[in-house]
Amino acid sequence: MDLQIRNLSKTYANGVHALKDVSLTIPAGMYGLLGPNGAGKSTLMRTLATLQEPDRGSVHLGDVDVLKDKERARESLGYLPQEFGVYPRESAERLLEHFAVLKGLTDRRVRRETVDALLHQVNLHDVRKQKLGGFSGGMRQRFGVAVALLGDPRLIIVDEPTAGLDPAERVRFLNLLSGLGERSVVLLSTHIVEDVAELCSRMAIIDRGTILLEDEPLRAVEALRGRIWRKVVPRGELEALERTHAVLSTRLLAGRTVVRVYAEALPGAGFEPAEPGLEDVYFCVMGGHGVSRAVQPRLEVAS
Secondary structure (H helix, E strand, O other), X not given: OOEEEEEEEEEOOOOOEEEEEEXXXXXXXXXXXXXXXXXXXXXXXXXXXXXOOOOEEEEEEOOEEOOOOHHHHHHOEEEEOOOOOOOOOOEHHXXXXXXXXXXXXXXXHHHHHHHHHHHHHOOOHHHOOOEHHHOOHHHHHHHHHHHHOOOOOOEEEEEOXXXXXXXXXXXXXXXXXXXXXXXXXXXXXXXXXXHHHHHOOEEEEEEOOEEEEEEOHXXXXXXXXXXXXXXXXXXXXXHHHHHHOEEEEEEEEOOEEEEEEEOXXXXXOOOEEOOOOHHHHHHHHHHOOOHHHHOHHHOOOOO
């Protein structure tokens, strides 16, 4: 079962063209949608979650027309938005039971068994009696996953799930997400490259409403092998280097500036070859550095 998105477009009243003919085929498993803030990720997520209408285009989940048959689509949908509210004075157990009733689990025994199993799955069973107002950010996110999993959905949409989490909570949350894609389409929308690198077997990069790249992360990284170079430079030389080279990123390492550049061949004295990573792919695509030569021939691209 695939999620088929075809020629999806959306322009807001203020003139912002949030989606521009977006076309993707998303198979079962973890799929990453990567892009900066304002790229159109949340607009696409809300559209797939039946929360807003596109101007044109179509979306099908298997045999379900998501845009025309919203009630049927919602029966197969689990959605964890970037921000969601909870009742801080309610316990995790009671609020999850409430959401289970809204999802149609009216049989009390089945509902209790489902809630209990989900709290175990997201590692919140031991704190199920605690009030949600006392939960950490990561615990609230895991509770949100439990809500999204009610009804055994075929499509799970997760929007910016690790933003603001501390490193330990992020690892726990990613471990939880990694087990969700066995039977469902799990769409992970994020601006954090590491989340996609660690979780997703396929991905797309979106910017300004346009899909720039669609591929397997490992294959996209391999396409850059031999084209990524690094050099340690004094800060005073960085500006001149940026004028003459395709600089992808800079970072401090032990007080020194390490520069990574894209080049087909050795870009100059002092450079050494660097192992490419998904972050290099991201910056190449976003900056237009060598994309047509290094990446696009292997990809399906929607303009």
